Amino acid sequence: MVDTMQAAVLEEFGQPYILKQIPRPPQPKDHDILIKVLVASYCHTDAIFASGAMSKDLPCVGCHEFAGEIVAVGGKVSKSLEMSPGIRVGVPGRAYNPCSTCFECTNPDKDPMGYSPFCPHAGNLGLTRDGGFQEYCLVDSRQVTKIPDGFPTNQVAPLMCAGLTVWAALHHERLRHAKKVAILGAGGGLGHLGVQFAAHLGLSVLAIDANDKSLAFLRKVKQELESAGDNVQVADVRKDDVASMRAMMRETGDKPMNELGLDAAIILPESQAAFDTGIKLLKNHSTMVIVSFPKNGFHFSAHDLVFRDITLVGSLVGRNYQLSEMLLFCQKFKVSADVKTFPLSQINRLVEEYHKGVSGKLVVDMKL
Structure with missing residues (x-):
């Protein structure tokens, strides 16, 4: 068995990844599984981490949204998970080896007892532990999901963070009755x-x-949605003011203009201007879901929260049941990420493309 493998290692913040041979992970123990990485996706959090804004722990292999094939299984992996060599799995960067005893891990929610993506003591692949920009990786069997038959692996990887994060935001309990977002x-x-x-x-x-x-x-996305695209209005915030954007969303029988507004807004950029626009678009008693986390935070008006009853909530990442639900939904409705693919040897060119402001997702295909 080969005892080394190729990896993209971040050795210094603000510097390119170093491609090098490193030791292959050992055989998995306890709840861990060893996977052969097939596709690894680059995320905004990878860029934040590489800048030095999140941690001081280096060296580290990046990537927390990837997919691969199981090579070996640890002794405590639950038989109910049906994990065995040869099975493809999607790997989100959620809790790796949580403590299993804290409030989050023992809270009776829809995650397995003893596991929570919110465990404050857990590691995170690509951040505190080596992630997917390597040929093999140890992952926690409780953090992954099996990939449905026929689902392209290069589509799964971007869904493991980008997809799951926005899926969870749309399914936040405050948005249960939302119709306009x-x-x-x-x-x-x-x-x-x-x-x-x-x-x-x-x-x-x-x-x-x-x-x-x-x-x-x-x-282009709207057009490719075909009939479902009728539900989508595209707005250019440079040209369309709040009143015109609200009017885009008006339906026959809506309330008078001064009562128009949306039920929810999801803010993805680290932009105060975007935050302010979102607040203005909302009607009273509605919700702003915050996914981004700018270094200096967002500033808000207490007037909006008190007199308009606007609720601000955060959304981090989805839970286990949401992960599998999302993949089945994507398969049913043919939801897909727009991907541009690179070999691992061109990881730094991928990063350069990212910083140019590309749309869609950039991924590493280990077969290239």
Whole structure:
């Protein structure tokens, strides 16, 4: 058995990945499984981490949204998970080896008892532990999901963070009765998936962005949605003011103009201007879902929260049952990420492309 493998290692913040041979992970123990990585996707969080804004722990192999094939299984992996060599799995960057004893891990929610993506003591692949930019990786069997037969692996990887994050935001309990939703920053990796999810969920969607490339991309997404695209309105925030964007979402029989507004807004950019636009689009008693986390936070008006009864909520990542539900939904409605593929040897060119402001998702295909 070969005891080394190729990996893209971040050795210094703000510097390119170093391609090198490193030791292959050992045989898995306890709840771990060893997978052969097939496709690894680049996420905005990878860029934040590489800048040095999140951690001081280096060296580290990046990537927390990837997919692979099981090679070996640890002794405590639950038989109910049906994990065995040869099975393909999607790997989100959720809790790796949680403590299983804290409030989050023992809270009776829909995650397996003893596991929670919110465990404060857990590791995170690609951040505190080596992630998917390597040929083999140890992952927690409780953090992954089996890939449905026929589902392309290069589509699964981007769904493991970008897809799951925006899926969870759209399914936040505060949005249970929402009918009209704005997605700000809709032309990016999370956004274009969110537009597809929301349209196929039957929501009326206001897809907002602020540059020509992203807006052209959104119009393409809308067209490819076919009849579901009738639920989508694309807005250029540089030209369309709040009143005109609200009017785009008006339906016959709606309330008078001063009562118009959306039920929810999901903010994806780290932009105060986007946040302010989202708040203005909302009607009273509605919800802003915050997914991004700018370094200096967002500033908000207490007037909106008190006098308009606007609720601000955060959404991090989905739970286990949401992960499998999302993949089945994508398969049923043909939701897909717009992907551009690179070999691992060109990981730094991929990063350069990312910083140019590409739409869709950039992924590493280990077969190339």
